[in-house]
Amino acid sequence: MATNVKADELQARMEARDKHIRESWIQAMEARVVHQALQKCQRIEGVNSYENCKEFSERYIVMLRENKVKGYKEIDLS
Structure with a gap:
């Protein structure tokens, strides 16, 4: 019974990690799409x-600051 609880906790942690990484990559790809639209606009407008x-x-610029791909664990070095 105890191993089943640990397995459930591990499964929940893995799902949370995967969700966090997926959201981080989605935000990074959104920034890429905006960058491509900016390049296209600059070429057209001259x-x-x-x-x-x-x-x-x-x-x-806002997306570059906020939408970085981040790992699941954050280590405080201070």
Whole structure:
């Protein structure tokens, strides 16, 4: 009975880890899509891209800060 409880805990931990990693990769891929849209906008707009692609660039900068692929464990070194 005790091994079954440990197996259930291990299964739950593995599922939580997989979900965390999957969400992290989804956010990273969203940033990639925004980057590709920004590049396309810059190619199309040319000189006017600073004004017309501002929304993409601001969104991409925020995503670069927030949407990094992170591991499941976080170690505090302080």
